[in-house]
Amino acid sequence: MLFILSTLSTFFALCYLSTPTQCSPTCAGAFPTVNLGYAVHVPTSVNKTSAGLRYANYNNIRFAAPPVGKLRFRKPAAPLKQDGIQNGSAPPFSTDCVSAIPSFFPDLGISTRSWGQEDCLFLNVRVPEGVKQGDNVPVLHFVHGSGYVYGSKDFEGVAPDGTGLYEKMSPSSQKFIYVASNYRMGLFGWSSSPSEDMDTNIGLHDTKAALDWTRKYISNFGGDPDRITAMGTSAGAAMIDLLLVAKGGHEVLPFSQAFISSPGIWPRRDPVRQQAVFDEVLRAANCTSVACLRGAPQEVLFKANSFLITDVGDGSTGALGPLTGFTPVVDGKYIKDLPTALLARGSYNRKVRRVVVGNMANEGMGMSLDVGMPDAFPALVRKTIPYADDDTIKRIQSMYEYPANLPQKLSWDWGTDMSFACNAYFTAKAYKNKAQRYVMTIPPATHGLDQSYFLFNSNASTPVADITLAREFQEYVRRFVTSERNQEDYPDLADWPKYGPGETSFNITLGGFEVQKDYWDVNRRCQVLNDIFSDRKNGA
Template sequence: MGTSDRAAMIDLLLVAKGGHEVLPFNQAMFDGILRAANCTTVACLRDAPQEVLFKANSFLINEVGDGSTGALGPLTGFTPVVDGKYIEDLPTALLARGSYNRKMHSLRLFERPYLTPMTTLSNASSRCMSIPQTSLKKFHGTGRPICHFACNAYFNAKAYKNKAQRYAMTIPPATHGLDQTYFLFNSNASTPATDIAAAREFQEYVRRFVTSERNQEDYRGLDDWPNGPGETSFEIVLGSFEVQKGLLGCQPPLSSLE
């Protein structure tokens, strides 16, 4: 699971060596959890008392430094670049032509229709985007952020099909990384959320995703995630999850080496 630059790191590794790189995702996170709990096997982790697991969880979230961004957990450090060899081309171009790793079990993708920095301003989006609402849809399809977030998520979802789920987070103030407080919601004291009901539903969708549709007992009326993730997704708005079809302005990418 990655957010912002860490999501970009995952994106690059998915297309590394034309899709033939051995992916480190499962082992790296797992090893970090084992070390935090002073365990060497999953059997040890399963038998560990709650106190040990609480301390390990606290360490991984609160004590592992991230550099300077204020995000949860460590930063990615140095990352690959498009060099024509290890990363042969732009990730979107490689995904579009089928040069990606097919051994992924699941993929969750997040996009925003515009860029904003991490901030505490409740009206940050409005202040950064002081344009008429009639122009917002056009900007969404033609503006610079579409290249950074929306197209990357679109081509990932289109490539991985039923292994991927894509969504756009638009609950105000819709700032960078805001969806983390919905993914990991505990209380408004530690993870403030504008819409607590949406946060709980968001977490249920995550549970369904990672457990292959199990654990639905408390949310029997919750809609299924849209099929065809390359073409449809959820837009998370106040009070609901709305189906979003297609993506304006996201065309097959040109090669960065042409």
């Protein structure tokens, strides 16, 4: 996932969030000490909105045991008991999962391209003043994007801290609790072998465990375990999408609603390609088996991860890392097939009450290799489906029109569809009577731009072209999360239409929220691509 866009580069240039100011007993007085049974937490810090609403940040709560030693390459285990009072204070980077940034990324404003540690399965909980146990307010649980290789719950570039959603919130009807969590990335979270004694899609199971934690413990903070909205962007959105189809739609989900923004999932169903990525991990760590990897010092795997992402991966498949990259894969058990295929044939969770799903209009710009188009297009496509014959390539290329003076658009549109838009489209189509859909076309309409609107804080940290539009988008998010309206500030904001059988979508422009038919239902490209990706002879 090539996050080389100017919008996201601006985010990263802001560097890492500063260390929270430790909360004194005086500032914490309005917020309770929370006993989770295995740990006792007090607020890390207390902040307030421009309107004066105070909220407490309970940071760095363990939702699982440290995934080290024998727990490497395993699904997360239950958190261990902690003695004493935990205030969650920690230096920057110290609770991040192991991360690495490719060498072809721009300068992201931090002093290193590799950081983090294995002991990283933490989450943050933010609680507005006045919310207490028994109030049962709604909950929004955010899962950050990362290209599956970098970032954290605290890294501003991939996880704006969500405090902007508390601005313009109706304190009488729209209060909700905000949660954000980490997950393992790179070789620690997304490498596996069908022939080794290890779990697959570990990062996905980390996210499921974090959401399970929220359902189990959020009532201690005043949240309603039956009103949890799972929100994610990019890789985070992809994991929520994957949970909707987990176990063929029969997984017991710890959330009732989903807000899915640009789910980044590539067609990865061939176990041979999965094994090839794992073999690269073994070589980089000078190991021959997962047993060796489990016994290796953390520094060895840290260096191997950095090498495979920073020096080896070129992003040519759309993903980061060696060969086809560190990404979710079809394992035949938990994820039985490609999500688009499962959604298309009805193998998805029917108990989810509502879904919002969206994408940018031009996700592929800056994320899909566009040099030498159109001649280089067959080679680009074969990075994803290596055994596609010439007729298949011609069939794909014939769906995309581009100006003679802008052949790069061929690559951009392919990247948009293959990586993001078709995942979003099939999700909306499956949940049509429970779904709301948007496409953002605000120039340059590239990957991640919508996040700066619905998680807007300020133009310093989340720059947007129209602050009023960003605040309106946030009101739509609050309405979705809480089922309540801020009538005082937004009395005339129209309802967000259901997707429904008419495939109705919001087109978000600088002119506002325009109702139109879903562009991807009109062009029908996703149906063709789903058929091609589902054909095993093409090698996805």
